[in-house]
Amino acid sequence: MNSSFLDRLLRNWLTLRRPVSRLQAIGLGVACILLCLTGWWLLTQGAAESRLVGPLTLPSPAETFSKFSELWNDFALTRNVLVTLRRVSIGFALALMIGIPIGVTAGCFPRIHAFLSPLIMIGRNVPLAAVLPLMIFIFGAGEKNKVMFIFVASVAFVISDAARAIMDVSARYIDTAYTLGASRWQTISKVLVPLAAPTIFSACRQMFGLAFGYIMLAESIKIADEVGGLGYQIQIFQRRGFREHIYLIILVIPMVALVIDQVLAWIQRQLFPHLYGGDGMLRSLVRITVIPWESLKSLIFYRTPVSLSSAATEERPK
Amino acid sequence: MSQSPAQVVGMGTVLDHVRTPQEVALPHVVEFRNVTKTYNAGKADEFTAIRDVTFVVEDVVGKGEFICVLGPSGCGKSTILRSIAGLEPQHPATSGEVLVLGQPVVGPGSDRGMVFQDYTSFDHRTVLENVTFGLECLHTPRRQRDELGREWIHKMGLNVATDAHKYPHELSGGMRQRVAIARTLILKPRIILMDEPFGALDPLTRLNMQDLLVKLWKEVQATVFFITHSIEEAVFLGDRVYLMSNSPGTILEELKIEPATSSANEMQRQPKFLEAVYYIRDKITKLESNQ
Ligand SMILES: Nc1ncnc2c1ncn2[C@@H]1O[C@H](COP(=O)(O)OP(=O)(O)OP(=O)(O)O)[C@@H](O)[C@H]1O
Numbered sequence: 001m002n003s004s005f006l007d008r009l010l011r012n013w014l015t016l017r018r019p020v021s022r023l024q025a026i027g028l029g030v031a032c033i034l035l036c037l038t039g040w041w042l043l044t045q046g047a048a049e050s051r052l053v054g055p056l057t058l059p060s061p062a063e064t065f066s067k068f069s070e071l072w073n074d075f076a077l078t079r080n081v082l083v084t085l086r087r088v089s090i091g092f093a094l095a096l097m098i099g100i101p102i103g104v105t106a107g108c109f110p111r112i113h114a115f116l117s118p119l120i121m122i123g124r125n126v127p128l129a130a131v132l133p134l135m136i137f138i139f140g141a142g143e144k145n146k147v148m149f150i151f152v153a154s155v156a157f158v159i160s161d162a163a164r165a166i167m168d169v170s171a172r173y174i175d176t177a178y179t180l181g182a183s184r185w186q187t188i189s190k191v192l193v194p195l196a197a198p199t200i201f202s203a204c205r206q207m208f209g210l211a212f213g214y215i216m217l218a219e220s221i222k223i224a225d226e227v228g229g230l231g232y233q234i235q236i237f238q239r240r241g242f243r244e245h246i247y248l249i250i251l252v253i254p255m256v257a258l259v260i261d262q263v264l265a266w267i268q269r270q271l272f273p274h275l276y277g278g279d280g281m282l283r284s285l286v287r288i289t290v291i292p293w294e295s296l297k298s299l300i301f302y303r304t305p306v307s308l309s310s311a312a313t314e315e316r317p318k
Numbered sequence: 319m320s321q322s323p324a325q326v327v328g329m330g331t332v333l334d335h336v337r338t339p340q341e342v343a344l345p346h347v348v349e350f351r352n353v354t355k356t357y358n359a360g361k362a363d364e365f366t367a368i369r370d371v372t373f374v375v376e377d378v379v380g381k382g383e384f385i386c387v388l389g390p391s392g393c394g395k396s397t398i399l400r401s402i403a404g405l406e407p408q409h410p411a412t413s414g415e416v417l418v419l420g421q422p423v424v425g426p427g428s429d430r431g432m433v434f435q436d437y438t439s440f441d442h443r444t445v446l447e448n449v450t451f452g453l454e455c456l457h458t459p460r461r462q463r464d465e466l467g468r469e470w471i472h473k474m475g476l477n478v479a480t481d482a483h484k485y486p487h488e489l490s491g492g493m494r495q496r497v498a499i500a501r502t503l504i505l506k507p508r509i510i511l512m513d514e515p516f517g518a519l520d521p522l523t524r525l526n527m528q529d530l531l532v533k534l535w536k537e538v539q540a541t542v543f544f545i546t547h548s549i550e551e552a553v554f555l556g557d558r559v560y561l562m563s564n565s566p567g568t569i570l571e572e573l574k575i576e577p578a579t580s581s582a583n584e585m586q587r588q589p590k591f592l593e594a595v596y597y598i599r600d601k602i603t604k605l606e607s608n609q
């Protein structure tokens with residue numbers, strides 16, 4: 001009886017890859033957070049001397065959260081988050097703007113890929129700890145070195161992921177496009193890029209998360225003037241011994257990351273309705289912006305298709 | 319090749335030999351002159367898929383011919399089809415000439431439309447956008463091509479109102495193949511190449527698709543090359559059937575088939591239809607046991 005109940009429970013809860021309802025997923029996530037909080041509370045309860053873990057290592061939840069208003073007001077949390085976000089966004093956007101076209105080209109033309117592969121190899125394996133001082137030498141103490149750091153840290157990955165995504169599109173789509181009369185350029189722009197786009201987008205979404213981590217590394221290098229940003233703040237807290245603040249920042253960062261990731265996920269869903277369902281708002285938007293451009297091209301290049309004339313029969317040799 | 323002179327088998331007539339380009343007076347739509355294709359030539363894994371293939375498809379005035387290609391698996395049917403399409407790596411041939419309307423094939427083009435066995439719908443495009451892809455490449459104005467697209471969606475037996483804006487993953491296999499066929503036919507290609515297009519469909523859908531294909535083929539007047547493993551399908555659809563030998567493949571026999579007079583389902587019960595089918599089946603069984 002007991003074992004069969006356990007059996008049933010296990011069967012129900014641990015069925016291979018059975019989808020979880022959204023409500024249950026959130027509930028389970030909350031349960032995990034509560035469990036961690038309880039563990040944290042248990043480890044740090046009581047007077048400072050009698051705690052399992054001393055306050056110097058881990059302040060109690062109450063102590064930590066009581067510092068939140070200080071972090072928010074005196075240390076301008078929002079401003080610092082925005083400063084950090086701006087740096088990482090500019091650097092990453094730059095990496096996308098340069099990396100995706102190069103990556104797509106490399107994916108389409110193996111010769112170009114072969115030519116670029118040493119650079120991609122170096123870029124992917126470049127030690128970030130060495131890039132940082134170099135960027136400071138080259139771009140000085142201002143914003144530029146941080147933006148460029150993010151750019152250098154991510155561009156090679158963007159290139160290789162974009163190239164990979166294009167190369168992974170099955171050759172049969174190219175064959176199909178060609179037999180429907182598409183030119184090479186049309187095959188790239190109408191078939192290869194749109195089919196690879198979801199993969200490229202996912203890869204970039206993940207990389208943005210990584211870049212968000214890298215930027216704090218760059219910010220934690222202290223140079224003459226005040227730089228701001230989360231990494232810089234952490235540095236200050238470290239020097240002053242503000243443990244609570246550091247723990248709070250550790251909690252804040254994933255939340256910021258979560259919000260950004262949700263925004264990106266929304267964009268992804270709206271761009272690729274063929275994968276994620278829905279009405280594809282952004283896809284429609286993209287298409288609407290292409291229509292005038294396309295009509296212009298129709299005006300210039302339009303040839304009467306054989307299907308609209310009797311050309312098909314006329315052309316036949318008699 | 320020493321074979322008995324033309325032999326009648328039910329609806330079919332087995333020609334005494336596969337016709338060569340020199341013998342055919344009418345203009346040639348497709349001709350192969352001693353075509354050999356060796357994959358990975360010069361490497362350790364080199365493999366000759368077809369050897370010395372010669373045949374000709376004539377341009378019958380007022381209607382294109384429907385050619386079916388039958389043969390054991392791996393004998394080089396797709397190789398021949400893709401050579402006509404001009405697709406790599408089958409194109410270019412290792413030796414010999416592939417000519418379309420008297421001109422050597424230099425690469426793929428929309429004059430030779432192709433329908434593949436596996437569904438190659440562009441997943442990111444709706445049904446309508448898939449069907450009008452070729453027109454889009456010709457820079458046909460949007461309104462004009464959407465209108466034509468809807469017309470073809472309707473002709474293929476799909477529902478314009480409900481299906482036109484679906485994405486391929488929302489369609490059944492049969493519907494996807496209808497989209498693929500519409501996408502090809504809308505361009506009115508001179509030659510339509512079909513590589514087992516109905517291979518993955520259930521028998522009933524398959525019969526319906528055969529009837530539909532015959533109807534549309536008459537309308538577009540193209541020469542069709544149709545590869546299939548189903549002998550019934552070949553005899554029903556084909557004006558001509560090519561039987562291929564084991565690899566390295568050559569064309570072993572050419573059959574001329576009387577045009578079908580009724581629907582696929584009814585034709586398949588007639589004795590003379592069956593006689594042709596049995597003849598071919600025996601041939602292929604023999605070929606496969608010799609493998
Ligand atoms: N790209 C390739 N590289 C090397 N060998 C190939 C290639 N394509 C086909 N072959 C070989 O050539 C032979 C003929 O292939 P093909 O695809 O033309 O056969 P098929 O008659 O279409 O077979 P099926 O009925 O199974 O589709 C096969 O033995 C196959 O292994």
Ligand SMILES: [Mg+2]
Pocket residue numbers: 395396397513
């Ligand atoms: Mg094949």
